Amino acid sequence: MKRQKMKRFENQVIVITGGSKGIGWAAAEQFLAEGGKVSIWDIHAPEDEELARYSNRLLWVKCDVSKEKDIQHAVETTEKQWGNIQILVCSAGIQRYSTVTETSEEEWDFVMGINLKGSFLAAKHCIPSMQRHGNGVVILISSVQAFYSQDKVAPYVASKSGQIGLMRSIAVDYAPNIRCVAVCPGTINTPMLRDAINLSPDPAIVLKECEDMHLVQRIGEAEEVSKLICFLASSEASFITGQYFRIDGGLGVMIAGSKK
Ligand SMILES: NC(=O)c1ccc[n+]([C@@H]2O[C@H](COP(=O)([O-])OP(=O)(O)OC[C@H]3O[C@@H](n4cnc5c(N)ncnc54)[C@H](O)[C@@H]3O)[C@@H](O)[C@H]2O)c1
Structure with missing residues (x-):
């Protein structure tokens, strides 16, 4: 007899901020x-064809995650369509390049507003819906830059480090019924990465440098991250909360020497 493959998220309502592209879209798929x-x-x-392909199970709500009114509207729209939310993935994020002395107050607020405050606001307004349902999972997409830095990324690393603290705080405050974890990717092939390397006069060199930073000698694919996100969101991860998970091809493990 043919055994039917179990669908882990049948009838579950999942919110993905920043889900139109990159890691968020891979998770959505x-x-x-x-x-x-x-x-x-x-x-x-x-993309239009994606919206059409999954029309009865895919909803897009136009939302700037740094604005509480937008988030409130997005919760109302989602609940009206499908009822209570069970899973939240905060993937909306932006990368900007500047040192502390180069960063204007507006730029700092802009990056922190989307990357960190956006995670706070989405969690703030999705958690009550999860509580009405009885349980839930919050997954924050942070970065290896919560632990390491490169030059000129002051607001970005601050926001990504902040997400780790926020994750722990949510895990503590809403246990036992709501789990919260963070996923920390290394360099991943997404529009964000491609836009960033295209700022350089020689993107091919920058890409090669990115590949060489990882022990596996390549950058990651968004689908590799989405598999981890879905595992952590599923009941298979029911004993996991309050932790971050690096998915980074071994970046930073080797402190000296050369693979070449
Ligand atoms: N790509 C990488 O190498 C990498 C590495 C580590 C961590 N990350 C993190 O993963 C997350 C996703 O990154 P990605 O590479 O998929 O980026 P991406 O640029 O490919 O996609 C980000 C999505 O966020 C959306 N977005 C931007 N500002 C928004 C706002 N104000 N409100 C709502 N949505 C907004 C964009 O429209 C886009 O759809 C980010 O938080 C990023 O910091 C990415």
Whole structure:
């Protein structure tokens, strides 16, 4: 007899901030493939054909995660469509390049507003919905830059480090029924990365440098991160909370020497 593959997210309502592109979209596709109903909260829409393909299980709500009114509207729209939210993935993020002395107050607020405050606001307004449901999972997409830095990324590393503290705080405050974890990717092949390396006069060199930083000698794919996100969101990870998970091809493990 043929055994039917179990769909881990059948009838579950999943919110993905920044889900129209990159890591968020890869996660959306994985949740959809496994039966979930996905509400994407993003300033940009996913591709039209994707919206059409999954029309009854994919919703896009135009939302700037740094604005509480937008988040409140997104929760109302999602609940009206499908009821209570069970899973929140905070993937909305931006990368900007500056040192502390170069960063204007506006730029600092802009980066922190999306990367850190956006995670806070989404959690603030999704957790009550999870509580009405009875349980839930919050996953913050942080970065290896919560632990390491490069030059000229002051607001970005501050925001990514802040997400780790926020994750622990949510895990403590809403246990036992709501789990919270953070995922910390190394360099991943997404529009964010491609935009960043295209700022350089020689993007091919920058890409090679990125590949060489990882022990596996390549950058990661968004689908590799989405598999980890879906595992952590699933009941298979029911004993995991308050932790961060690096998915970084061994970046930073080797402190000296050369693989070449
Ligand atoms: N790509 C990498 O190498 C990498 C590495 C480590 C961590 N990350 C983190 O992963 C997350 C996703 O990154 P990505 O590479 O997929 O980026 P991406 O640029 O490919 O996608 C980010 C998405 O966020 C959306 N977004 C931007 N500002 C928004 C706002 N104000 N409100 C709502 N949505 C907004 C964008 O429209 C886009 O759809 C980010 O938090 C990023 O910091 C990425």
